[in-house]
Amino acid sequence: MKLLDLLNGVNYEVLNGNLDIDVSHIQYDSRKIGEGDIFVCLTGFEVDGHNYATKAIEAGAKVILCEKDINITNEDITVVLVREGRKALATMSANYYGHPAEKLKLIGVTGTNGKTTTVYLLKSMLEKAGKKVGLVGTIANYIGDLKVKSERTTPESLELQKLFKDMVDANCEYCVMEVSSHSLYLDRVYGCEFEVGIFTNLTRDHLDFHKSFENYYNAKFKLFERSKACVINIDDDYGYRIVRDIESIGNKEVKTYSIKDESDFKASEVMLKEGDIHFKVNGDNYNSVLPGEYNVYNALGAIGAMNLLDIDNEFVKKGLLDVVVPGRCERIGYKYDIPYDIIIDFAHTPDGLKNILETLKDYTKNRLIAVYGCGGDRDKVKRSELGRIGTELADLAVITSDNPREEDPMAIIKEILSGISKSNYIAIENRAEAIKLALNMAEEGDVVVLAGKGHENYQITNEGVIHFDEREVVDEILADKRKK
Template identity: 45%
Template sequence: MKLKDLVKGLNVVEVEGDMDIEIMDIAYDSRKAKAGSLFVCIEGFKVDGHKFIPQAIENGTRAFLVQKDVDVPEDASVVRVEDTRYALASVADVFFGHPSSRFNLVGITGTKGKTTTTYMIKSILEAFGQKVGLIGTISNMIGHEVLPTDRTTPESYDLQELFSEMVQKNVNSVVMEVSSHALELHRVSCSEYDIGVFTNLSRDHLDFHKTFDNYLNAKIKLFSMCKKGLINIDNEFGPKVVDNAKCEVYTMGIDNKADLRAMDIVHHSDSVDFTVVSPWFTGDVKVNIPGKFSVYNALAAIGSCALMGVPFEYIKKGLEKVTVPGRAEVWISKRLYGND
């Protein structure tokens, strides 16, 4: 693919060199840059990728995407933009052929509940007969194939590469955790979300975001990137997310009036039963993970799958079968312990 085609959608500040150069790969780590690569220089919190341009040049790279003035050989091509983090997401999406447009994509954001909700949605969609991709804290999965993970949401290039692999392996839907870091650092920019879910928000991660308003606003960004949003209206910050969402909004809750609501909740030591009332159906469900948080996570999964057109019988079946590694797992010894 030619460099000019990769950067067509970007707000380019300056261009030097041949824009018809062929790009065979994209790298944001200079150790992986080589002849035919586009080296994207990311200004990190500890390391500035622009400083490693000489190493990339030594490896044979002659195409660079930067946000600073740099010195390169005369035969090099340089595209300068305002923000290379966003640019990396954009060129990766183009390079892999816009893979997120080729399956249903659900993004889950919130302080708690992201992991459990993704596994619930995966279980329901599999009960419905779909092949499902999952991206999250515990692992990445393509169907039942488990892939390694080192962060909640991958870097944008790695994410688009994983999306592309999922397309090649005939995945129908992908459900993923979307961290506030990922939203703020453009790791999920240019991804086409069909559904975004807000589980809850509490005062956390302020070491990165500095203020709580920054943290909340990072979460809200997901709802300008998706077609439909499902928001926990019981959470004290839910109404602000609703007010600032740019998508079609549905609410969920237990205590407050909502589009999707859990009623007649019965808690057991190892499970929870409730009646779900929604615009699409009313019915009884059982989740083999106890606690009130489990009800909220189940509502998020139910609403997401209903918005994708999954009939209630498969939602009910999928929730009854779901298990989440490290969540509500029980070990039997002389005493009974549960990990929630």
């Protein structure tokens, strides 16, 4: 592709060389450079791409795009200066792949909790309506039925545009996607226009990155600046603020949803049962296989979006009844000949843990046992909150390790314990041993919830990424028990 065409829409200055050249591919990782590529120097939080420009040239790069002068005078190398490298990367990626996002109807979901479940609900509803759907999310990416590995909740703009291109080539009409606060702040979705943006909630998370709730909120709000229509949970305090801030922009259709406050899509007569939920919205009956009040909220967000997109309510209802979300209130106990239940859930924030424990407590016949920890190298304040919430809601909390990263696992556990005022807990660093203890203690009618890992099949430690799948751990523990 001609460099001039690639730079269309980018504000730039040429520091060296000329623009009348062909570019093979775009790269922001110097290790992936091939002959004739453009290397985009991104200034990261740990690594500065400008330090790898020489390495990229040695590997065959013919164009360097930078945010500061890197003093390259080789006449065979073109050096282009931009003010915001990530926005330039997003614009060039869209140019390179032929603006695929413009050929898809994008539905974005942002919020602290509920993003994953909501996009799976959206995909299910749209597919019931006969639409071919792509999905971008935490657990995996999908191009129709084809599952593609996900490295992060929202990919970097280069990979995201490639994913959009693959969806278009596969004749997808819609793309439903989790839009993380990181991706909004780091301009991974810069230039993308969404048909509908959905807000789930805003609770404590990622403050290690954003530093303040105000920054966190401002990052989330970017989605609604880029959405034609918005669906907002106004039972969340930040939901009202989003509605007010959207109104100040103007020229957007806004729908609200709730269980408590008056809204466009208000759930009433909510009945929480062991395996599902029943509720009404504007006089119409709905039933979802996903249990818990928080899943009523997830359903409402999806219902509101489908209404804006004129998807028939028949397909919305069918989608609610036929959806599986891996690692989200995933029941695995039924597979074993045991008198208690085992649930795997991704809950790793105070609000997420509260939601899953309150939901499970409603139908636990005997004791609720919670196994959980807290990630390392992340916001430390929530650790004590997790300790308090787990011991207040569960009959027994087994505090353990969960992606400690570079931190000492026991130091993290001690910070979790600092929020506990009760005595109904046990602390065990080794997560497999913690699960084993919980299962050995489980009695008839108990529910054991393994919280924090969800779909993850790994632990991140100071030794790197180690394979750890809780389903396999449970299989092994129960197989050993049967042998005895």
